[in-house]
Amino acid sequence: MSNSEGGSSKIAPEDWDRVARYLAGEAEPREAESTRRWLEADAERLAMVNALQAALVNVSREDSRKLDVEGALRKVKSGFDRTKSRSVSAIAGRNNSGWLFTPYLKAAAVLLLLAGGAFFWRDIVGSGRGSASRTFATTIGERRQFRLGDGTGVVLGPESRIVVDPHSSDRSVSLEGAGYFTVVHDASHPFTVKVGTVKIQDVGTAFSIQTDEGGGIRVAVASGSVALGPREADRASAEVLRARDRATVNPNGMVGIERSAVSDDDLAWVQGRLVFRDASVIQVGAELYRWYGVRLRVADSTLSNLHLTASFSGESVDRVLNVIALSLGARIERQGNIAILHRAKASGIRR
Numbered sequence: 001m002s003n004s005e006g007g008s009s010k011i012a013p014e015d016w017d018r019v020a021r022y023l024a025g026e027a028e029p030r031e032a033e034s035t036r037r038w039l040e041a042d043a044e045r046l047a048m049v050n051a052l053q054a055a056l057v058n059v060s061r062e063d064s065r066k067l068d069v070e071g072a073l074r075k076v077k078s079g080f081d082r083t084k085s086r087s088v089s090a091i092a093g094r095n096n097s098g099w100l101f102t103p104y105l106k107a108a109a110v111l112l113l114l115a116g117g118a119f120f121w122r123d124i125v126g127s128g129r130g131s132a133s134r135t136f137a138t139t140i141g142e143r144r145q146f147r148l149g150d151g152t153g154v155v156l157g158p159e160s161r162i163v164v165d166p167h168s169s170d171r172s173v174s175l176e177g178a179g180y181f182t183v184v185h186d187a188s189h190p191f192t193v194k195v196g197t198v199k200i201q202d203v204g205t206a207f208s209i210q211t212d213e214g215g216g217i218r219v220a221v222a223s224g225s226v227a228l229g230p231r232e233a234d235r236a237s238a239e240v241l242r243a244r245d246r247a248t249v250n251p252n253g254m255v256g257i258e259r260s261a262v263s264d265d266d267l268a269w270v271q272g273r274l275v276f277r278d279a280s281v282i283q284v285g286a287e288l289y290r291w292y293g294v295r296l297r298v299a300d301s302t303l304s305n306l307h308l309t310a311s312f313s314g315e316s317v318d319r320v321l322n323v324i325a326l327s328l329g330a331r332i333e334r335q336g337n338i339a340i341l342h343r344a345k346a347s348g349i350r351r
Contacts (some may be wrong), residue, residue: 050157152191159177201238205226221241221245237257276309285297294321
């Protein structure tokens with residue numbers, strides 16, 4: 001990478017390819033670390049690429065077969081050269097050549113567009129620092145990885161979203177669903193996640209937060225430590241969770257803490273695995289909808305008392321439903337996006 005030791009804030013043409021891989025999450029670990037250090041060596045360069053990251057979030061969905069470069073650009077800079085936009089869109093959007101539109105190619109297309117000609121990145125940075133909050137969201141079955149403007153890495157689980165406080169310099173967000181945060185520590189400006197009735201502040205760490213439909217919250221600390229306390233209370237009243245600690249918060253705000261209890265299962269969703277550990281049928285149904293868009297209903301209310309322990313990694317929804325039914329000693333009736341759980345005639349239901 002040119003200027004790898006710092007230097008000019010400009011990004012040379014040969015550097016855009018690596019920047020695109022870095023933003024799309026497709027760089028090898030060594031290259032990603034090298035790129036990160038190169039960006040952080042210059043504040044202007046880092047601000048420029050962080051602004052681009054916000055634009056790329058909205059065009060990085062893997063299930064998209066047609067890249068809307070113009071739409072992404074309109075979000076970050078009105079009045080940009082539309083002629084260039086149309087020409088690159090026409091090239092990046094064609095399907096007859098058999099191209100596969102991976103997140104890297106989408107990122108590269110936008111970066112190429114912005115790097116060509118007059119690149120008014122100061123306008124782009126300014127557009128993301130207004131009074132309006134920014135929202136990052138995922139759809140059913142989608143996970144999304146990106147970085148906030150302060151460098152904090154985020155993985156959003158399916159059917160989840162975060163809203164960034166516009167007055168926080170990207171250091172305060174609200175979460176619904178599931179999020180994994182790798183925080184860039186700043187002791188004078190702690191990173192804060194508000195979820196439900198509580199808030200979590202980092203003390204330099206990586207941690208996972210999951211919510212359920214009933215208002216429950218699960219926090220798992222992968223490294224470092226966090227302070228967990230009531231949403232409106234000061235930090236002095238918060239509980240400190242350290243690496244491998246796990247906490248649950250019920251809908252009434254009661255906190256339960258398990259020390260050194262985090263296992264790989266607690267963070268499995270970050271790698272795309274769906275894991276149930278003694279989960280109620282209600283919890284199972286909520287996750288099925290997030291991951292597959294299927295609503296689980298019970299034909300017999302006594303089935304709601306059952307619990308499931310199972311793990312899935314990329315299986316089809318029909319396979320997942322069959323395993324759930326067998327594990328619970330029940331049977332599944334599928335009606336479109338509705339799966340009805342019936343009590344099996346045979347005995348031996350597992351509880």
